[in-house]
Amino acid sequence: MPESLLIRGGRLVDPIASIDALRDIRVSGIVLEIGEHLEAMSGEQVVDANGAIVSPGxxxxxxxxxxxxxxxxxxxxxxxxxxxxxxxxxxxxxxxxxxxxxxxxxxxxxxxxxxxxxxxxxxxxxxxxxxxxxxxxxxxxxxxxxxxxxxxxxxxxxxxxxxxxxxxxxxxxxxxxxxxxxxxxxxxxxxxxxxxxxxxxxxxxxxxxxxxxxxxxxxxxxxxxxxxxxxxxxxxxxxxxxxxxxxxxxxxxxxxxxxxxxxxxxxxxxxxxxxxxxxxxxxxxxxxxxxxxxxxxxxxxxxxxxxxxxxxxxxxxxxxxxxxxxxxxxNLEGGTLQPGRPADVTIFRDEPWRVDASSFVSLGTCTPFDGATLPRRVVATIVGGEVRYRA
Ligand SMILES: [Zn+2]
Structure with missing residues (x-):
């Protein structure tokens, strides 16, 4: 069993589960539990999602x-x-x-x-x-x-x-x-x-x-x-x-x-x-x-x-x-964060940021949005319970 991770303080929005509320979510490879004010267990990794939106990956x-x-x-x-x-x-x-x-x-x-x-x-x-x-x-x-x-x-x-x-x-x-x-x-x-x-x-x-x-x-x-x-x-x-x-x-x-x-x-x-x-x-x-x-x-x-x-x-x-x-x-298994489902999670904020295509990790840098200011920004991406990206 991989170590668990607690995503705390975010607004969880999961259309399939009909949830839109402040909820904490504990995951490992799969979603373990969702609740209000979950306590971190000793040694557990915590992602602070305060002010952010937490959604299915x-x-x-x-x-x-x-x-x-x-x-x-x-x-x-x-x-x-x-x-x-x-x-x-x-x-x-x-x-x-x-x-x-x-x-x-x-x-x-x-x-x-x-x-x-x-x-x-x-x-x-x-x-x-x-x-x-x-x-x-x-x-x-x-x-x-x-x-x-x-x-x-x-x-x-x-x-x-x-x-x-x-x-x-x-x-x-x-x-x-x-x-x-x-x-x-x-x-x-x-x-x-x-x-x-x-x-x-x-x-x-x-x-x-x-x-x-x-x-x-x-x-x-x-x-x-x-x-x-x-x-x-x-x-x-x-x-x-x-x-x-x-x-x-x-x-x-x-x-x-x-x-x-x-x-x-x-x-x-x-x-x-x-x-x-x-x-x-x-x-x-x-x-x-x-x-x-x-x-x-x-x-x-x-x-x-x-x-x-x-x-x-x-x-x-x-x-x-x-x-x-x-x-x-x-027919993929993602798309919702109900307990037992894969712990694929996207965390984002409504916060403006400026696109700089020269900083892309993609080898392609041509985009009509280079230099534009966009209103929504990804702050973390979690795959199978692992934080794979964090801004
Ligand atoms: Zn195509």
Whole structure:
């Protein structure tokens, strides 16, 4: 039994347990007890959470960890350290690696590397088709067996509708959802929403970015499609109109949209149309960004940026979007802090801080939020009862 840890004096907000109150919480590998004014036991480590919010560990279900294949952009060590600094006790990583995560051996070797080098929990998302080329379906059963929590061809949206329909059929009996990385977004979303509707397969739309895609999502849901959706910090807050004039540094897929689209997304988060906040952490080297590589380093700014985009969002909903909901969609065991559950905890404060991308631990430092002042700051991230990050 690992030593226990007492998190004292914080405001515990756990939407699944319907708790929002000053509570102390004692953990080891799992949550041991929750109560008012718990006394520290002799020799017990105490984390003072006075004035802070204590929540189930955040989960980022859309991260590009770049391993295997592109260690100059990110490595398991740096990506998972960036996750901890951003308040994420767990991340799901995308399969657009080199080679792609398209067979059980690639999942197993990633998980072996994760066991040795990761600082937070990492759940692999496997490819839908071999080499993500959109032609030959992967063995989804075997991938699931090896540990894949979802399937996606990521940036290579599966163009052939027959292949995607086959994927929905092959994955019908699996818990793991299909994730559409829709490009071009509206046409892609329309097709995949139809496939979700007719196949009844559980589906997830990555980085939704337009009002029309959101409307189509709601229409499909109204007809019974089981589809969840996520929004990124940059699509919630940054727009084409507001983008810096220096071109390539604001390149991202899908691109930044109009103010009307961003407003629709923020409304979608507020009214429940969007289930998950996910960063789409997509680090590149400075050289690659100069050459126009699309994507931002997101993990270390995401929580502050979400809070900036959604200042009036109730705290319990903010936390559900970052913990309970991604845990439910990917069938992970986190997402709540009830006794017996994994002791993954995020502690944060509503306190402004200034982003300095040059201090990121991620190898990617391109973010539209560099220099911005954000209203919410992570102060500690605990994984399995261990304090892995403390500001
Ligand atoms: Zn992505």
């Amino acid at each position: 955040f989960i980022d279900m859309h991260v590009h960890l770049r391993e295997p294949g592109e260690p100059q952009k990110e490595r398991i060590e740096t990506g998972t350290q960036a996750a901890l600094r951003g308040g994420f006790s767990a991340i799901a990583c995308m399969p657009n690696t080199s080679p792609a995560l398209d067979d059980p051996a690639s999942i197993e070797s990633l998980l072996a590397a994760v066991a040795q080098r990761a600082h937070c929990r990492v759940y692999p998302i496997a490819a839908i088709t071999r080499r993500r080329e959109g032609e030959e379906l992967c063995d989804l059963d075997a991938l699931s067996e090896a540990g894949a929590v979802a399937f996606s061809d990521d940036g290579g949206w599966t163009r052939d509708a027959r292949v995607m329909a086959e994927a929905a059929k092959a994955a019908a009996h699996l818990e793991a959802p299909l994730i559409s990385h829709c490009e071009p977004e509206e046409a892609a979303a329309a097709r995949d929403l139809l496939l979700a509707l007719v196949s009844e397969k559980r589906w997830h739309l990555a980085h939704l970015s337009t009002r029309r895609a959101l409307e189509m999502l709601l229409a499909a849901r109204a007809q019974g499609a089981r589809v969840s959706a996520e929004a990124t910090p940059h699509h919630l807050l940054c727009t084409q109109e507001g983008a810096h004039a220096n071109g390539t540094s604001t390149r991202v897929n899908p691109p930044l949209r109009s103010e009307d689209d961003a407003r629709a997304l923020r409304e979608g988060v507020r009214d429940g149309a969007i289930d998950v906040l996910a960063s789409d952490h997509a680090p590149h080297t400075a050289e690659e960004k100069k050459e126009g590589a699309p994507g931002f380093s997101g993990l270390e700014v995401a929580v502050g940026a979400y809070a900036a985009a959604l200042p009036d969002l109730p705290l319990s909903r903010f936390i559900a979007l970052l913990s309970a909901n991604p845990a439910r969609i990917l």
